[in-house]
Amino acid sequence: MNTSFTVIGLSTGIIRPRDPFTDRIIDAAKKTCGGFHNGDILVLAETAVATSEGNVVRLDSVTPSPHARELAEKYHMDPRTVEVVLKESDSVVGGIPGFLLCMKQGTLLPNAGVDASNAPPGCVTPLPADPNGSALRIKNEIEGQCGIKIGVLIIDSRTHAMRLGCSGVAIGCSGITSVIDDRGRSDLFGRKLEVTKRAIADNIASAAELVMGEADECTPAVIVRGLGMPIGDQIGVDTIDADECLFMGVFRKSQI
Known part of the structure; x- marks a missing residue:
């Protein structure tokens, strides 16, 4: 991946149920940054996606x-x-x-x-009923209308254990890998990494949230441009089973 990139907010106005969301995004991209480029990653707020779908x-x-x-x-x-x-x-x-x-x-x-x-x-x-399916649909619609290849993330805000405040997390993904496996690479001292995997989709989500905001910004879409990530046919956000989760392990025996 490239070491520098640009995060571009797209103002769409208020999204209402059954609005032509994809068309609004394409119009906003044209007005803001000349439209979509090959390799762009479109990041969408889950509330806007769910609302446009009538959820x-x-x-x-x-x-x-x-x-x-x-x-x-x-x-x-x-x-x-x-x-x-x-x-x-x-x-x-x-x-x-x-x-x-x-x-x-x-x-x-x-x-x-x-x-x-x-x-x-x-x-x-x-949340959108099928975030991965929504990401794929929007990706296909934009690619079909604009003649380019992009990745699409649908994101949400989440708190994290023992931390104050929210950060972004991907809940839907199409066109890029959500996690990059760094196992086998060497650290600064030549030691092989044994467990490190980078949650690249979540990191992109957090960068996008700096521009989206959480209040009345009316910026439910962001283009992340210049990362240089390969665009392909990947669909979905990688997760782990509850048995493998450090935090979930504490709660498994206390379900209501």
Whole structure:
């Protein structure tokens, strides 16, 4: 990979359900940086993708179950939001006031990715139903219209154990590898690396979030240009089994 690159924010305006999201991105790229180039990596905020796909839940349409009400009381949450979180989760492993810690699609995350920020009033936005499929679809649409080859990441914001604040993490990936295996390379003193793997998609996601922001920036898309990563047919974000996860190991026996 190249040692220097550019991160370009694309302002799309507010995205609403069933908006022509890909067309809005292409127009924003043309206005901002002359359009897409071969080798660009397009990074998209999950809320914008989910909203454009119509994956928005009105809370006044939700009837909380007894289990949702119990958890809502315990963790000081809106029981309707808890009900949506339960439906989006594979399992719930714990919580703190305001948040449930959930397993979903092979990863550990707060509230199963259900988010009220940047969602229409009175609504919450779950994660895209198929983030990898969405990344592939958008990649194919842009490549078809623009005649270039790009990678596409769909990203979310996550907290990390014992750290304050959020950083970016990829939840959908198409066209680039999500993890680079550095095992077998030598360190500064000639020792062979035995376990090091770089979460390149997550690192790109964090760089993109510096431009996207988390509030009213209206910049749900970013082009990362100049990394020099090969563009191919890869699909998906590499994960590990819960048995191999240092943090998940603490929670496996305490699922609710």
